[in-house]
Amino acid sequence: MYLIFDTETTGLPKRWDAPVSDTDNWPRCVQIAWQLHDEVGGLIEQYDTLVRPDGFNIPYDSEQIHGISTDLALSEGKPLSEVLEAFVETLERTRFLVGQNVGFDINVMGAEFYRVLGRNPLEEFPVLDTCTEETAELCRLPGGRGGKFKLPTLTELHQHLFGEPFEEAHNASADVEATTRCFLELIRRRSFKPEELQVTPDYFEKFRKANPEPISLLGLKHQNLKKASEVLAAQKSEPDSGLSRTEIEENKKAVEGAVFAHLHNHTQFSVLQSTIKMRDLVAATAAHGMPAVAMTDHANMMGAFHFVKEVNAFNKSQEALPEEERKPAITPIVGCEFFVCEDRNNKSVKDYGYQIVMLAKNKNGYHNLAKMSSIAYTEGFYYVPRIDREVVARYKEDIIVLTGNLYGEVPSKILNQGEKQAEEALLWWKEHFGDDLYVELMRHGQEDEDRANQSLVALAKKHEVSLLATNNTYYCDKEDAEAHDILLCVKEGEKQATPIGRGRGYRFGLPNQEYYFKSGEEMKTLFRDLPESILSIQEIIDKVTPFDLARDVLLPKFEIPDAFKVAEDAEDGGKRGENAYLRHLSYKGAEERYGELTKEIRERLDFELATIENSGYPGYFLIVEDFIREARNMGVSVGPGRGSAAGSVVAYCLGITNIDPLEYDLLFERFLNPDRVSMPDIDIDFDDEGRSKVMDYVIGKYGANQVAQIITYGTMAAKSSVRDTARVLDLPLGDADRIAKLIPNMAKFGKIFDKPEAELKKKFRSDDFEKINQLLGISEGDDLEARTVNMARVLEGSLRNTGIHACGVIITPDDITNFVPVATAKDSELYVTQFDNSVVESAGLLKMDFLGLKTLTLIKDTVEIVKARQGVELVPDEFPLDDKETYELFQRGETVGIFQYESPGMQKYLKELKPTVFADLIAMNALYRPGPMEYIPSFVARKHGKEEITYDLPEMEEFLRDTYGITVYQEQVMLLSQKLAGFTKGEADVLRKAMGKKIFALLQKLKPKFLDGGEERGHPREVLEKIWKDWEAFASYAFNKSHSTCYAYIAYQTAYLKAHYPAEYMAAVLSNNMNDIKQVTFFMEECRRMGLDVLGPDVNESYYKFAVNRDNQIRFGMGAIKGVGHAAVKTIVRNRKEDGPYTSIFDLAKRIDLRAANKKAFENLALAGGFDSLEEAHRAQYFHAGPDGISFLEKVIRFGARFQESENSAQVSLFGAASEVQIEEPQIPPCEEWGTLETLKREKEVVGIYISGHPLDDFKTEIKAFCNADINAFQNQEAYLNRELSVAGVITDVQHRISKNGKGWAAFTLEDYTDSFEFRIFGEEYLKFRHFLTINAFLYLKVFVREGWTNKETGQKGDPRLQFNQCMLLQDVMESFARKLTIQLDIEQLHENRIQQLKDTLRSFKGKHPLNFVVYEMQEAIKVNLTSRKQKVHISSELLHQLQDQEVHYKLN
DSSP states (O other): OEEEEEEEESSOOSOTTOOTTOTTTSOOEEEEEEEEEOTTSOEEEEEEEEBOOTTOOOOHHHHHHHOOOHHHHHHHOBOHHHHHHHHHHHHTTOSEEEETTHHHHHHHHHHHHHHHHSSOGGGGSOEEESSSHHHHHHHTOSOOGGGOOOOOOHHHHHHHHHSSOOOOOSOHHHHHHHHHHHHHHHHHTTOSOHHHHTOOTTHHHHHHHHOOSOOOOOOOOOOOHHHHHHHHHHHHSOSOOSOOHHHHHHHHHHHHTOOOOOOOBOOTTSTTTOOOOHHHHHHHHHHTTOSEEEEEEESOOTTHHHHHHHHHHHHHHHHTSOGGGOOOOOEEEEEEEEEEESOTTOOSSOOOOEEEEEEESSHHHHHHHHHHHHHHHHTTOBSBOEEEHHHHHHTOTTEEEEOOSTTSHHHHHHHHTOHHHHHHHHHHHHHHHGGGEEEEEEOSSOHHHHHHHHHHHHHHHHTTOEEEEEOOBSBSSGGGHHHHHHHHHHHHTOOTTSOBSSSTTOBOOOSSSOOBOOOHHHHHHHTTTOHHHHHHHHHHHHHOOOOOOOOOOBOOOOOOOGGGOOHHHHHHOOOHHHHHHHHHHHHHHHHHHHSSOOHHHHHHHHHHHHHHHHHTOHHHHHHHHHHHHHHHHTTOOBOSOOGGGGGOHHHHHHTSOOSOTTTTTOOSTTTSOTTSOOOOOOEEEEETTTHHHHHHHHHHHHOGGGEEEEEEEEEOOHHHHHHHHHHHHTOOHHHHHHHHHTSOTTOOGGGTTTOOHHHHHHHSOHHHHHHHHHHHHHHTSOSHHHHHHHHHHHHTTOEEEEEEEEEEEEEOSSOGGGTSOEEEETTEEEEEEEEETTTTTTTTBEEEEEEEEHHHHHHHHHHHHHHHHHOOOOOGGGSOTTOHHHHHHHHTTOOTTOTTOOSHHHHHHHHHHOOOSHHHHHHHHHHSSTTGGGGHHHHHHHHTTSSOOOOSSGGGHHHHGGGTTOOOBHHHHHHHHHHHHOOOHHHHHHHHHHHHTTOHHHHHHHHHHHHHHHHHTTOOHHHHHHHHHHHHHHTTTOBOHHHHHHHHHHHHHHHHHHHHOHHHHHHHHHHHTTTOHHHHHHHHHHHHHTTOOEEOOOTTTOOSSOEEOTTSOEEOOGGGSTTOOHHHHHHHHHHHHHHOSOOSHHHHHHHSOTTTSOHHHHHHHHHTTTTGGGOSSOHHHHTOBOTTSOBHHHHHHHHHHHHHHHHHHOOBOTTSSBOOOOOOOOOOOOOOOOOHHHHHHHHHHHHSSOSSOOTTGGGHHHHHHHOOSOGGGGGGGGGGTTEEEEEEEEEEEEEEEEOTTSOEEEEEEEEOSSOEEEEEEOHHHHHHHGGGOOTTOEEEEEEEEEOOOBOTTTOOBOSOEEEEEEEEEGGGHHHHHOOOEEEEEEGGGOOHHHHHHHHHHHHTTEEEEEEEEEEEETTTTEEEEEEEEEEEEOOOHHHHHHHHHTTOEEEEO
16 A cells, blocks of 8 residues: 655756656666555565666766665666566555655656656656655754754654654665654654545554554665675775886876976955965966966956966066076966856756866957856856856867866766766767867865766777866965865855855865865876876967957047048048047137137147047047037036046037136146057046936947946955954954954055064054054964964955946947956946956056046035025036135135035134135145145245245246145146256156156156256256255145146035025035935034024925925925835925925825825824924824724824725716715824923934934033033044043933843943943942933933953953943033133123123022123233122023023133
């Protein structure tokens, strides 16, 4: 009745869902065992046999699992037909097929039946499985999918049912015995339902009667198949399979003069899989004297350019050495290890494919590799980038193929499917690649590898394919094996302690430490029995023609009007037509810009156009002009220019830039040097939102296959490598953090380790130097911390991930994959180049920087708000540059929210400078940087006539007049070198570059030229010497005036808007920072300082962004409220515009689209005060639930929905008129209002900040008078060591806890206007102050910042600790600390009525505190101190507020 059976097979199917008729998919059966039992469990028949492998062999990997070798199965197995005959006979007496995970075995045997009979008799039988959700529920083992219990293995089920384990023997007969026992016990325990067994309910009683005790094993003896296979293998092997001494000597001689080179190397561009950096790979190749090296990263070619460049640089460096010192030149072989799957377009099967190594013979081969790598990402990416045989066949030209490691197709099939399949695979590759196919042999000392090699050698000899010896290299030195293992753990997110293996509870790792860059001698010794595998290397090197990947930039073809086309251009590739068209556009633009063209303008235009023609890149200007013009047509804000491109009059006339270079002395040669051909580079700013429109235009014009973004490589910095390594080695988080903090910011390990102490002292600040010494001390230990540091040193700089360059865009003349390999990225629909920003231009690609500048969005938004509110159409480029109010704003230093000028330091200098002309702003922008800042005081003094303006030579005044005789810009150095010493424009630019980058060799060359040239023009040599010396000192600080002018221009526009339209401007500022709550708080404070009200959100006035209402008040944007999305705001605003303001909450619910504004949007609007202006209900009422438990707000939404439903259905009465359905408005429930704290707390929950006030507003006076720090001071405690800080705030969270030793402690979060911080308080301090620690308490703290404890073992200091000296409620502070009040009076303001008002105020606050007066006179600077003897006051917040309202200055204590 019950047939329990199990099989052992040659492996697993490729597809689990394939039908059994697909016999190639299903593995072969090599052993079958079954037991037939009657309905009460009695044994009827038992059968067990091996199946003879006719026409196939048993793969090594399968043999490792069940122990059945091909030889054993051949000697002891029965023919398949005989086995199937016996199986069919047993099936005639069978009602159910039973097994553990029996579906697999049914498919395997079904496929075997199909092969022999052409049909599958097993389909007809019902199945009972012991591995189901029911047995999972029975065993209740955690770790299943989707949080369920996992399906039990046979051992786990056996353990659960019988309390003893059963070791799965992977011997079919043993497994059948255990499965039978479990199955019968499950019946005994009624785990199957009567309908599953097709029996009546009394069946279980009968079964239990026959089996009253738990089912026991039959006690069969099972053959140990593994041992039997080993015995056969031992009999078969020859007594001595090694080589004779003579053969070894002969082989040694054969390879003695042969070269060895590593042709299978992974670099760090195999992301998180290799520790080899490009430079290290080349250095190791050179150190071992190898003539070539290959780079074969996994599926990508990101490193190709760097690889070729690095090898060529090494070869060049050798040419410069004397011949006897030179090392042999290295041939760079560019390759790639591809994942070749069955069908790259099939994304339904997780098929990683086989790993096949391909090497480029020449440049064409490289292009084919690039094509394949691009397709792997763009078409084949599914978990990994994949190609398939169709792609290989298409791009096989000029490519050498190696069969790969154990995951290569041929070796993998030998181990997993059988030699027949492996042979078929080898023949396919041979058919396509002929003599360019090599069978790759590796010897890392692994048993599976040795087994595969035996078959590989035999197959290679049989089919005359050359053998090749390689080592799969992942790290340079053997000692780096552990660091490499850690890197793999970082990739997998595993701990190193997790054992290496497959399946749950294991991790990926290399089996041993042999995957390093071995010497030629080591490799020759390993392959001494196969000298031909070493000799093939020279053969491959001879096939490779080295090539360079650097080339001139290729521009996409720009279509010019027919009138400008020149026939000769098509023949010789000239640019005559483009140059003519550019000249036409430039002169046309010049007439629009300047009106009358003077001689100076014409000369400058002709000079620039000649230089552009000489550079060969007129098309560049035409391309840029085209998309900038289109951007402006689309309403996108375009910046006035950026960087040195602003020095070009041609760019100005074309509308690329908006700053007149002639007016501001901006130089074209700073942008394009006329003496040397170089690629122009124009960076363009667009407003944030418009940038994507311009990108879409470019994609539309040139085609998506010609436009790409640029990849970026994220590398492990020193600190992150420490943290990653610590995580893998299980070093506690606190220790990892402490070690990482010892590394100075931006420092690299290479600049710290192996450096003399004197050098370190010179390079680092004293506090950093102390930390570095601690770090060095740690690294010299032998504990886990030392291991962490030393491993992190190896990993530093490893590639961790890839990203997309923020603004770089590539445009190519043709399909981009013809020029560079591409990949895909999660965040971009465009292709991404596999080459990074540092090499794309060298690789011949046109790179444009499309920058999104938030300030342009800000200006655009302000202009739109002004137009909407006042109907005024502002054009920022037409703002007058001499506007008095704008300069007054700069003079007052009120530049919060002004681009480039908003830092406190800049504000301080602006107040001193008091700028009056645009040139002052340009200079200030250039000077406010590290270095030149020391010139600011002199600049300010000279402007105000406090310091004499002097010039070393009178001729210098022309160019230094605007900056009061101080050299601020690189352009000034360039102009002066031309005027004083006769430098050409090109030489002036070279001088600028040499000074800016401190190229001393170049400066030494230029100095005599400057001195001699100056002398020839009649200038004294000693003065010229001084000028040169001054320039050398600060020319490296001199700034690019073009850049400074552009950004000062944008800043001026923002300042103009702030000065003339303050509310609109600040609303735009707040909108542009809506996602950063800290910034919103900061700018709201600025609004208050400016006297602008910032009101909370309101459904009758707010938009998505911040806006300005009729009363010139700023309204909070509804988009800043959490849970209120674009759609909800859109429907609220649209209905308000169409049908007027909302009159009530019911009116709102009736009118807006309730699908767009859901319950969450309503609730959060109510909490943020969005409905306050409707004045029917206060906030608490919206959330008050009646007896039915439904809140009023929910009733309102339901009311709105019912109303809209009835409106839509518009039921028509019998007489044809629409009937009015009256739906009653819900009643507003009476309830108490929330208190101020509750209201503010809920506001903060939905907006992130307090809007209608701040809990601390009532205590501003106390905070100002008695606090010496803000809460954010505690974020940097090191800066306040050994100081007492007095702070105040509101407690937003508190947790009272008990430590392990039973003592109480607390963690509480204190928040003020600036920040929040979690304090922890222990011991006596906790006992003393715990009664103050309650939520919403207003607290005043005096905290002393002490040095951290010293670790006795290491002598290192821990983090600072806090000592709580005093804790009290903020309400009691005034009472406790106010001792006396001093009133400060200006004699000018002493009027009788003012004195009377002050007298009345003070009298109404009588008390015990002394009262003093200071009367002062400003002009003569006289002051008189007076003490009131009779009158004393009670100092309180009320008194101080009244004094403030009367504008009386006072001082406490």
